[in-house]
Amino acid sequence: MSSVSRAALASTLLGLFAIGAVLSQNPDPAPRSAAPSDDRPAETVGMAGCAATGCHGRTNVRHGTLDADTWHESFALWLDRDPHTRSYAVLEGPLAKSIMKNLRHGDPSLTEDATKDLRCLACHTNPSLAKPIEDASGQLLRIRAEGVSCEACHGNAEKWQIAHTNPIAPETRKSTFAAWQMNDLNDWHVQATTCAGCHIGAPEDKARGIPVRDMNHDMIAAGHPRLEFEFASYQARLAKHWMPRNRKTGQPQSADAPLHAWAVGQLAVEEAYCTLSLDRMARGNADPRSPYPEFADWNCSHCHHQLAGVPWREQAAKAQSPARGLGRPAWIGASAYLPATPVPAFGEKRDAQKTKLDQRLQRIAAQFAALEKTPADVRKSISDRLADSSIAPANWEEASRDYLGLRSLELAIRSAGGVPSNETLGRLADARKALWGSPDEPARKEHAAKDYHRKPESRWLWEQKPDARPAPVDATLRALRDALANDLQKLPAGNPKP
């Protein structure tokens, strides 16, 4: 079915619903006293508004077939396989109960129920519903219980539910989406920022009616898993309920789209961390439940040591050079991509920290600009960064994230049709050996293993004097970058059209 007739059909169907809705209303409605202005935050309509069989709810899911007709079964695909279907339910589970118990510290004025705590709801459901709800019909509460459903990613649908079934001219796509408050997820930057809002955190967004999303050290200490997010690999893990394509041209995605997604994701994640840190700083101690300085901003192993085993931290603390002190933010190194830029230090004056974060954001903006959306520029930008010798991790956290970013690039090169060389595979294994003590992929359970931190190459060595670091790690990561740069060079020429 052509996109025009498909849109026509959908709009006819929706038109019928809309007419029904109008007819069933009071025939002589009083004029609304204050006509809502266009830029007020859009309301949510709920998943049911998307799930009609004529719209996104066709149920004959053709397993694995993603094509021009996939939009018809997006709802069914999402329901069948998306991890976000669980996001509200986990607030009712045993881990959430124990987090809440720990957070509450017996204070009877605080809720024990995570499904009532607005801080948790801000990320575990549609963020715009993380507000007190007095709704006699219970409809909003039901929508809240859908968890991270359609509108949590696509934007609240009030202003576009009907309109989006008509074709949009490519030139007006950006402005139309903005006016509708619909997220243009086809833009990698928009998409990565949308995910990062919950997978890293984000300041309040008044225009969209979204509260601050902040998973802080108190919540980590109470048992919340630390949020680690790498866009390209998380995106690849999300079961697609869409056909990947360029929605401006309607054409299939460029073969280089995975590379583009990787580079944008690296920057967007770093941008989200800086923005969240600045916001935490600006909020300061205004809310006693989010104290400042926020420990989760800082490298965990500067304060923590493993609970079992040799008291290496005392040794490490003695050996530490003053410059390494309490040190660097926990998230630096989340980007294997950004050129080295000054970073704030714990205890430094707020103004100085702010200046550095602002500079970092400027650097990120410049890198985004360098990533013009033609495949050649994307490849060039990635090669330049791989060759950049200023990118050198300063501690284990940074090195391990650097590795994960580069491993994700290797996956992106494969998705773009490349074949990783034996050199690359060898360097990846070397890096794992240096970081985790074994050439195998690190498994989550390994972190819980008793002797995990005692492996000689493991993290604590990194927290000692820089010259006590296992030198092979620096050399290995550098060699890995070179090997990836070679693989990139050998990629067949990409589709010239983005």
Ligand code: HEC
């Ligand atoms: C900034 C957003 C954010 C906030 C705030 C937040 N969470 Fe989460 N939470 C997440 C994300 C994202 C994950 C999944 C992390 C992953 O797997 O990468 C998660 C995971 C969890 C899990 C583990 C789920 C599982 O499948 O094992 C529980 C339980 C949980 N959160 C409960 C809570 C509770 C309780 C609160 C409030 C005290 C809360 N969360 C606040 C974003 C958030």
Ligand code: HEC
């Ligand atoms: C976790 C975020 C997320 C959630 C939740 C989500 N989507 Fe999506 N959706 C995406 C992304 C990302 C794309 C791809 C955007 C692109 O490349 O244009 C997409 C694309 C789509 C498309 C385009 C399909 C095509 O092939 O033309 C439809 C339709 C859609 N989503 C409907 C839904 C519906 C209905 C729901 C709820 C049942 C939903 N989405 C929930 C992230 C999400």
Ligand code: HEC
């Ligand atoms: C409104 C908040 C929100 C948004 C937006 C969001 N997520 Fe999530 N995501 C969550 C929560 C909460 C969980 C944890 C669910 C659970 O543990 O069962 C999660 C889980 C996941 C998981 C499974 C993680 C695991 O450990 O198994 C993946 C993958 C994921 N998200 C990817 C994405 C991507 C990609 C996007 C953007 C296209 C995105 N998410 C957007 C909140 C969000």
Ligand code: HEC
């Ligand atoms: C500035 C020092 C500092 C930094 C940096 C820091 N923490 Fe903590 N952390 C503490 C202190 C102090 C406590 C004990 C708090 C209490 O009991 O109230 C704690 C408690 C914890 C606990 C609970 C331990 C338990 O057994 O009760 C966990 C888990 C934790 N932190 C994880 C992290 C993670 C993950 C990071 C990095 C993202 C981090 N911390 C960064 C100082 C820090």
